[in-house]
Every structure is written in C-alpha cells, then in structure tokens.
Amino acid sequence: MIPATAHPAPRPATRLDIQLVPALSDNYIHLMRDAATGTVAVVDPSEAAPVVDALARRGWTLDLILNTHHHGDHVGGNLDLKARYGSAIIGPAADRDRIPGLDRAIADGETFLVGACPFTGIDVPGHTRGHIAFHAAEDAALFSGDTLFSLGCGRLFEGTPDQMWRSLTRLRALPGETAVYCGHEYTAGNGRFALTLEPDNADLTARMAAVAALRAADRPTLPTTIGMERATNPFLRADLPALATTVGLAADGDPVAVFAEIRRRKDNFRG
Template sequence: MPPDVDLIPCLADNYAVLLHDPASGATLLVDAPEEAPIAAALDRRGWTLTHILITHHHGDHVGGLKALKARSGATVIGPAAEASRIDGLDRTVADGDRFDAGPWPVQVIATPGHTLGHVAYHLPTAGVAFTGDTLFSLGCGRVFEGTLEAMWGSLDRLRALPQETVVYCGHEYTASNARFALSVDPANEALRARAAEVEALRAAGRPTLPTTIAAELAANPFLRADDPALAAVVGLPPGDPAAVFAALRRRKDAA
C-alpha cells in the first residue's frame, strides 16, 4: 500500500512533508519549519508522529522541532556533521547510512553545498526522495557553507536516483526558478511546458511540488550542466559540467 503524503506549507515559502503508513500507523515528518501548521495537519489527519528527519541545521527547517518532539515523543534523526547545531537529535546519520523509519528503509545521501553537513533522504520502497535545500524544482540551493564544486557533486548524486523517484524539496521557489531557467535554456520544450504548468498552479494557489527526477533531468538547467548547449550559454567549452554548473549558479545569484 503506498504511503499517504501531506505537503504542508510553512513560514513564507517552506514546506514540511508528512508520510504516513496506514497499516502500521507510522508517520514520518521531514523537516520542521514551524510547529503550528504541522501540528494542525497531524490533528486533522488523526496521525501520530513517530519519526522526524532533518536535512540541515537552518532555522527555517528546525524551528518547530523542539515543540513537535515534545508533543509526540518522535525519534529525531539528522546529519552527524551538524549535530552540534541541531538541538534534539536522537540519532545522527552520515553518507551511506541506512535505517528503518517505520516500514520504510531510508538511505542517507550526503549533499554538501548549501550547508556543509546537508543530507538528503531516499526511501526506495516508497519511491520518494527528500532533498531539502539542495535540489529544487527547476533550481538548486544557494551555496552558503560549501563550494560550488561540492554542490555540483551533490546534484550529480541526486540526478542518478531512479528517474521515477518523486522528489519533495524544502521551498516553493519553482516560479522564480523557471524564470531563470528560461533565460538560459529558452528553446527547451520540456522546460517551457513545465514553466506554463507552474504558472497555472501558482495562479490557482496550488503547490508546484512534488516533482520527479525525470522531470528535473529534462528541464532543470542545474542538472543539465553537461549539456553542450548550456556550456555555450555561459561561454565555456563542453566537457566540464562542474565549471558550467558554477557559472550557472553565479549567474542565478546575480539575477
């Protein structure tokens, strides 16, 4: 039986995600931006929180953690490299670790760049990945603590996940990401179609997530840094996707 999923808007543009297994009652939360909307979703659904997975230490991902843990007694799991900056972790994990959260095996993927210890979580049996602030729909996170080269390596690992993987990320940034993506890849038909879809969804007040690895491979310029056409856009020869990615990210930062 597939899990029930609740995508919860938080703060100005964050998302938290609840994953619930009807058979066992296990309920998994990924990131905890603020308590109130997550608690309201749990109450509305009649779910009891059992696990909280944290992708990185930024306040807009852990602001509700203390209260939600106190409310539920859920087991909190997060990156070992950021344990000193995340209050309330019960278990720390690092790249390549595997653990069970309720009925779901979870694979930990280190994705440094946005922060040094950022991790993503892949739940292969559920067919989902939680990418925090590393991979966004049509975009990627800003590099605050790591290097551009490290961020490219992180994205390269995520784009190698099965293409059917459903991706949930930490923010509703897709419309602005689409505008930048079209500025560097205007002839991409998959991107043009996705941008139109995003415009319609936002006009209707609906989220643009989740996405899939396949959709991002087709339309997200930051996952396509090995495309010679994008290398040409930033004035570089093909064959060095890390350099092309870095040039694209710098251009986005300056936009």
C-alpha cells in the same frame, strides 16, 4: 552526460501517504504516514503549529522528525514537537552538533525505517557542509531539503561548486520516476531563470505553462520527479555542451565551472 530530454516513467504505488504542509512564507513541511504500521514522520518542520494542526485534522500523532540540515527554517519546530509528542529526531551525522534535539545521526549510505519503509541517507553537501537527503527507494520518494529544488538548487552558503555539483549528480542518478519533495515553493522563479538559459527547451516551456496554472490555482508545484529535473533543471544539465556555450565557456570544458557560472547568474537574477 545526460540526454537532452529525459521524461519520467510512471511512479510506482507507494506505501507512504505524503502530505505537503505550507509554513512560513514559502516553506513546505513534509508529513508522511506509513500505511502498514501507522508510523508518522515529518521532514524539516520549520515551525510546530502547522504540523500540530495537520496532525490533529488527520487524527495522527508524530513518531519521527527528519532534518536535512540545520537552518532554522528546517529545524525551528523540532523541540516543541518533540516535547509534545515524544518524537525521535533523525538528522545528518555530518551536522550533528547543529540539529536541535538530535537523537540519531545518519551517515551517508546508512539506512533507517519509517514504520516498514526503509530510507537511506545521501550526503549532499554544498548548501551547508552537513546536508543530507532522505531516499525511500522502494517507495520512489526523495526528500532533498535545500540541495535540489524544483528547477533549481540551493545557494552555496557553506560549500563549494564542486561539492554541490557532486551532490546534484548523485541525486540526478536516481531513477527517473523518483518523486522529489524539496523545502520551498521556488519553482516559478527558478523556471523564469532557467528560460534565460534554455528558451528553446520544449520540456521547460511546457513545464512552465503547467507551473503557471498550478500557482494561479494556489496549488503547490511539488512533488517534481528526477526525470523532469533532468530534462528541465539547468543545475542538473551543466555537463551539456549547449549550456556551456550559452554561459560563454568551452563546450568540452569542466562542468563544475559551468555549474559555478550558472549559480553565479542565478544569485544575481532579478526576474
């Protein structure tokens, strides 16, 4: 069980220069450079052109492509970028057959380097059967793809509520200061739904005011933090008795059932 409030600690200094590159209608491609070595990686390039432009503006080249899962809006730029820069492609071992151009398959708990920065793969099935998240513990950064969103989580296209709940609790257990870079700009809509469940959550209310200001200024709402998500994201809070009661289930019941009901309501939410 998590506490009702869980504010993030200040984020430590990072060696990674992480840039958000908007793509398609609401995707974010995450571009990062290791300051020590100059190594550049991109996470989930939905299309090549915005990455090429972002690299050219900075005078960077592209060494690595990281994919969290196989959906086209996360791997669509793989082959064009690999052909242009000779980039190596890293993706989930559990979905190796569906990642275009895959060079290295990463299993749960396996580590790899982006320059001098160590990353660990965390298997987080639920959205798809082979989804992985990339965690840079020393740099307090998590690339969560479509498993954990700011104030939300991914739809269950190939997985079960039990799988997704287990995946989310793994991510929830990371240090609160961990910066979360997810795949889409969904925060405002997710927050409107969250308020239907916890209208009296002061952290959530304050966060939504901040989100409204950011979006009005055409600024991204990412990154969020694990600590902020613990305090405001209903999908990470399904084991709180108050949320169980809100969705009409027993306060001491199975959190997987509560999570499944929250996910069902979100799937049908039109706010």
